[in-house]
Amino acid sequence: MTRLLLVAAVLLAACRGKQERVEPPAAEKVVRGKEVVGALKKNLKGALEQELANGPVAALVACQSLAPALAQSLSSEGVLVGRATRKPRNPGNAAAGWTADALTRFEKMKSEGKDLLGASYARRLPDGRTAYAEPLVIQDVCLACHGADLAPEVTAALAERYPSDQATGYAAGDLRGLAWAELP
Numbered sequence: 751m752t753r754l755l756l757v758a759a760v761l762l763a764a765c766r767g768k769q770e771r772v773e774p775p776a777a778e779k780v781v782r783g784k785e786v787v788g789a790l791k792k793n794l795k796g797a798l799e800q801e802l803a804n805g806p807v808a809a810l811v812a813c814q815s816l817a818p819a820l821a822q823s824l825s826s827e828g829v830l831v832g833r834a835t836r837k838p839r840n841p842g843n844a845a846a847g848w849t850a851d852a853l854t855r856f857e858k859m860k861s862e863g864k865d866l867l868g869a870s871y872a873r874r875l876p877d878g879r880t881a882y883a884e885p886l887v888i889q890d891v892c893l894a895c896h897g898a899d900l901a902p903e904v905t906a907a908l909a910e911r912y913p914s915d916q917a918t919g920y921a922a923g924d925l926r927g928l929a930w931a932e933l934p
């Protein structure tokens with residue numbers, strides 16, 4: 751009987767431990783993650799629209815320096831922010847670790863016909879940090895640089911600047927990747 755109780759106690763403790771590990775992140779961290787990711791998306795979109803007025807190649811050149819600089823400027827006090835994808839243009843944006851897990855979630859949602867608009871991913875990481883991500887979906891405006899049918903000058907600029915580019919061949923509605931934030 752004592753033995754049985756002991757087994758029950760150990761099992762209970764094990765279950766508690768497991769529960770702690772899947773505990774959702776603190777709500778205020780998720781709000782903060784949403785803010786940072788929202789700012790990254792909004793600023794990038796604004797810059798893109800502005801630069802596209804000068805043609806896709808000029809916009810592409812601007813994007814190469816602007817995108818990393820924006821992510822950098824939004825990162826502060828231990829907060830990290832960026833974009834990740836399975837088919838990177840900038841090799842530094844290859845999905846890995848929890849961003850790959852988040853992409854798997856969004857891919858599953860898409861394959862089940864669920865709407866990615868407004869979707870998000872939030873989780874507490876084993877080190878206690880909070881992970882937050884939102885999907886990035888291809889729209890018409892993206893096709894000049896990520897579509898299947900690129901202008902020759904865009905193809906040339908990409909070959910010169912991103913020799914290992916994998917980020918073309920997309921159609922409107924495709925999941926391109928995600929915007930992510932990691933908070934202390």
Ligand code: HEC
Nearest residue numbers: 809810813814817833835838839840843887892895917927
């Ligand atoms: C004017 C060309 C251009 C347009 C239009 C454009 N992009 Fe990009 N995109 C780029 C460039 C250049 C990079 C690489 C930036 C870098 O070096 O970090 C990039 C990178 C990305 C990344 C980061 C992952 C990676 O492959 O490096 C995502 C995600 C992305 N673009 C999504 C989009 C979406 C969604 C749209 C439409 C709303 C869009 N892009 C429109 C040129 C463009």
